[in-house]
Amino acid sequence: MKKTHILLSVACLGLSLLVQPAFAQSSNKPGKDIDKKSLPKPEMTPGTATPSPQTEEKKPEKKQPQMKPAPETNKPESNKPETNKPEPKKPEMKEKEEDHHPDGEHHHDKDNHPGHGNGHGHGQAKAKTHGPPAWAPAHGYRRRFVYFPKYETYYDNEKKVYVEKDPKNPKVWKEEENVPEKLKNVDLKKEVKVEVENEVQKVNEIHEEIKKKYPVNYQPAAPKMN
Structure with missing residues (x-):
């Protein structure tokens, strides 16, 4: 409403x-009166008044700052471990x-296992041919011969x-x-006599006596040098 009143006042x-x-020009001429009613009346419609130098200048419109899009918060969290x-x-x-x-027995105590030093793997069944039997002395106490006095038989650990x-x-x-026939049904563990330390020399002396008394076709293997 205020804007309409201002425009009307400016137009008037x-x-x-x-x-x-x-009116001033017509009043100087004698004998002529101007009828104000005959003057054309301008159409007074709101918003159609002629502009004048006194009209207010339009202010430039302020541009509203564009709102930045809010960061998306509903993105799937891919870094979180499932x-x-x-x-x-x-x-x-x-x-x-x-x-x-x-039973706490050593595997070499059984007949189907080998003794030490015959080349068989640990726990591998021994072929029943020859080699250290179950009663053979352990590695740390082995000597060249194992003697069975009752049966006059030796076992040569080297050969x-x-x-x-x-x-x-x-x-x-x-x-x-x-195994000789006379030893097959004998508990050799009870009959064995392991020759150790100074008794090794005694066994060698026995063999020397045997060589003197009997023709021998048995040649003992040479002892290994440590």
Whole structure:
């Protein structure tokens, strides 16, 4: 409403300025009166008044700053570790294997296992041919010969053979890879006499006596030098 009143007042002021010079010119001429009613009336419609130098200048419109888009907060969080993953299955623990020696026996105490130093692997079954038998002395206490006095038989740990008198010819000593017949049904652990330390020399002396008394086809292996 205020803007409409201002425009109307400005229009009226402009009309008065235009009418005054025309009225002054007509008043100087004698005998002519100007009828104000005959003057054309300007159409007074709001918003159509002629502009004047006194009109207010339009202020430039202020540009509203554009709002920056808000950062997206609903993005999927890809860096967070997934907590709903199933846990990896733990490897099932195998049942404890049975004791290799359940009765506390050494595996060399059984007939199907080898003794020390015959080239067989640990726990590997021994072929029943020749080699250190179950009663053979352990590695740390091994000597050259194992003697069975009752049966007059030796076991040579170097050559891996038995040495005994030939049953057909008692004057001859012979080598046998297999267990002699007279020792097969004997508990050799009770009969064995392990020659250790100073007794080794005694065994060698016995063999020297045997060589003198009997023709010998048995040649003991040379002792190994440590």
